[in-house]
Amino acid sequence: DTGVSQNPRHKITKRGQNVTFRCDPISEHNRLYWYRQTLGQGPEFLTYFQNEAQLEKSRLLSDRFSAERPKGSFSTLEIQRTEQGDSAMYLCAGETSGSYEQYFGPGTRLTVT
């Protein structure tokens, strides 16, 4: 158990709907990352927070994706107007600055029908 939790674990939605995922790292994780993983691929970087500041976003992240970490603790990832191509596992990872050790949550599996 890494101490990082994600909710929900599974989400099925219809194309065009909005979805929001939540990640709760442990308090020591001042850094928080979001990744997307599709079948047969490794995690793909989406975005990164240092405390509450979103410092980096992947160029692959479309305008339909937005992430927040309002108090530097939990984080949310929202996808607006979902498309079938958004179907994937969305992973969250926490890290303590300087450790280079990312602790992953179990992921949220999104299926867009």
Place this chain on the structure above:
Amino acid sequence: AQSVTQLGSHVSVSEGALVLLRCNYSSSVPPYLFWYVQYPNQGLQLLLKYTSAATLVKGINGFEAEFKKSETSFHLTKPSAHMSDAAEYFCAVTVNTGNQFYFGTGTSLTVIP
């Protein structure tokens, strides 16, 4: 930018045999390298990391990896495979000035009794 290539998407070994999972990296600056393991229906777990200290790195569960700059490699080994080692293994790279981690496509390890 950095990247890693994992040679062999599937590797099968007999129980008790040597495990060798290959990872080659590309980076214009000194890399930090990692191996993660993902068991079915679980999140990624850090096995070991190289952050410019000793080139031979020991991790959990008897795994180790050696950083070879001349070969741009960071292969993962274990002297004797155990049934519980069956999982997906991911190599990843970052740099000390970067915030993005780049993962390989993964190697699925099967251990044959």
